[in-house]
Amino acid sequence: MIITERGAGCQRRPARDGMADEKLPTRKEDFSEWYNQLVLRAQLADYAPVRGCMIVRPYGWALWENIQGALDRRFKATGHQNVAFPLLIPKSFIEKEKHHVEGFSPELAVVTIGGGEELAEPLILRPTSETIIGHMWSKWIQSYRDLPVLMNQWNSVVRWELRTKLFLRTLEFYWQEGHTAHATREEAAEETRQMLEVYTDFAVNEAAIPVIPGAKSEAEKFAGADITYSIEAMMGDGKALQAGTSHFLGQNFAQAFDVKYLDQNGALQHCWTTSWGLSTRFIGAIIMVHGDDQGLVLPPRLAPIQAVIVPIYKNDEEKSSVLKAAKELKAQLAKAEIRVHLDEREGFSPGWKFNDWEMRGVPVRVELGPKDVAKQAAMLARRDRPGKEGKVSASLADLPTAIGKLLEEIHQSLHDRALAFRRANTQAAASYDEFKQAVENGFAFAPWCGSGECEAKIKEETRATMRCIPLDQAAVLGREIASGGACVYCGKAAKDRAVFGRAY
């Protein structure tokens, strides 16, 4: 996708909307306020007139579209097809699965009037679509020959949250929900793990975000699931964010909605189902993992604009020669499949534009002035190293290759930096004292007996929740940690280590 300048009929100078004069609060000073202001000033999103709702602005949506593209490719490659189920679901559906209704009742939005008339049965705005999909599957699935069913939908869902924050938790949010039905437990379990791997691969290779894939505790799992897996990431303030989930639903929904098939022996069987989702919350993860005190830092493979050209000139003569060179450069970069934007805005100083594009997280900036044009070169600045330090001169002819390489380098360095940060702020805690210390500003990786009582006590006393039992225990800290040991809370034997942390 190429971002082009707006059409000729629309050359009005854009407002300095969002780019206030002052700097952002630093992350150290006030991480939460840093985040809020960054989202607004980078023009990713804005507050809607309804409390807890969000408007995703063009730049934020372009980022989401790139996330969608990267995921959708992976879903298709693993055999899934996209579908669209309705927003409105009969309220009775949600009540059919016991745990599901317990989990979701408190946060349902209910429609009771339609066309001015009280409805015979209230409708809910979908908080997720397991129920209505289960209902339809019971009609569509009859034989083992109909299986597996591999579906995904891109939509928005509504959950009436008490406390909201842009991207991280809003009443309505955008996501994808995948739903699959299988003949056997093994096949469904395999699908659940496969999609967790897809999310992990996406996070690492597209967003440059290192994640810990693992299993959730009973208390933290999805309402209605037998097993919930998630990918957990560490934000810049040391807190955890669940960045994607994959659920093994067993036969819970198949039984509640009568999703059955005849197997090869003529026996009637319930299906085994899965669901998995990743939401616009992931944008919050990108902001909080990579962002710095200058603003947003976007991972190159997802950035709506990968390289921005800022032309520099003093007079009309310089302007025409610089712009001519800039346009040629832009065409060259576009040809090399770099998403490039030429900032031709009048009345803004180059210095102002530098700050503006840094706020908006563009990975690479190309500065092109008369001196550069004279020697057929340009200054290259990389966003992950802000200020004058990260600048180098490069010849125009080399730029398409050089920028391509630089983008890859930035991706790698963002990932490595985030991984090093996470490891530096994760402590393998053996005692409860060490544990408490660790979750003050990061993760504790600690032996846990698996009981809900210990988990609840820990949460009550430290505000830290169980994030997951990592599937790959050695990857958490990048070295083998002895398994087993005594539960960090009760001292009983622990089978695995679990990651604990304060979470968003």
Added chain:
RNA sequence: CGGGGCGUAGCGCAGCCUGGUAGCGCGCCUGCCUUGGGCGCAGGAGGCCCCCGGUUCAAAUCCGGGCGCCCCGACCA
């Protein structure tokens, strides 16, 4: 729902205690000048002071009642 903060120009705020012409910075518009890290000068536009009621000759300001938003907790992708 508990605790805290705040509603005055597009944004950020002052004014309120002690009632009397509604102000400042940024942004916006016009022109000139500038442009290699957030240029400058001059002129200009822009207000249901959150809403409703009360006190008063007079309310942004005092009193009563609402509503909304943000932050911190309990619940959650």
